[in-house]
Amino acid sequence: MFVGEVYEDLELWYPKLRLIEAGAEVIVAGPEANEKYAGKHGYPCVSDAAIDDMRASDFDGVVIPGGFMPDKLRRDKKVLELVQQFAAAQKPVAAICHGGWIPISAGVYRGVRVTGSAGIKDDLVNAGAIWEDASVVVDRNFISSRKPEDLPDFCQAILEAFQKKTT
Numbered sequence: 001m002f003v004g005e006v007y008e009d010l011e012l013w014y015p016k017l018r019l020i021e022a023g024a025e026v027i028v029a030g031p032e033a034n035e036k037y038a039g040k041h042g043y044p045c046v047s048d049a050a051i052d053d054m055r056a057s058d059f060d061g062v063v064i065p066g067g068f069m070p071d072k073l074r075r076d077k078k079v080l081e082l083v084q085q086f087a088a089a090q091k092p093v094a095a096i097c098h099g100g101w102i103p104i105s106a107g108v109y110r111g112v113r114v115t116g117s118a119g120i121k122d123d124l125v126n127a128g129a130i131w132e133d134a135s136v137v138v139d140r141n142f143i144s145s146r147k148p149e150d151l152p153d154f155c156q157a158i159l160e161a162f163q164k165k166t167t
Helices: 009-021 069-073 077-088 097-106 118-126 148-166
Strands: 036-038 044-046 062-064 093-096 137-139 142-145
Touching: 009 062, 009 093, 009 148, 062 077, 062 097, 069 097, 077 093, 077 097, 093 097, 093 148, 097 118, 097 142, 142 148
Parallel strands: 062 093, 093 142
Antiparallel strands: 036 044, 137 142
């Protein structure tokens, strides 16, 4: 999972805790390791690792929360490379709300059915994605949702995708 300043609190914590509950090891990577980042609603998250130290080959997939964080992280070349590598390896790339900005900037959404915040619908379409207004959209290894209220469906789809990768 990625974290940075002004991440959407629920969109990071709900999937993180749900994945841990299901037995997954979750690493939260931010611009700096062991750094405290403030959520959009003030809830802090301390990163486990630095994004620059991450290798997609070490992980089963990536979860990208929304908030204002994705707009800054999508300018980071390493973030984009990681997302491209996850996509190329057909590992789950899960983005919710404004998290879709990162796969857009990574150039991996062309021809992919997705959803996301209504605020980035035009960005998704202009990136070549096929927009759907649904609580969750799964297209191959891509999982996307619109907003915090969609988190139950989003997390269920993530868990199913990770289960498929291990069977």
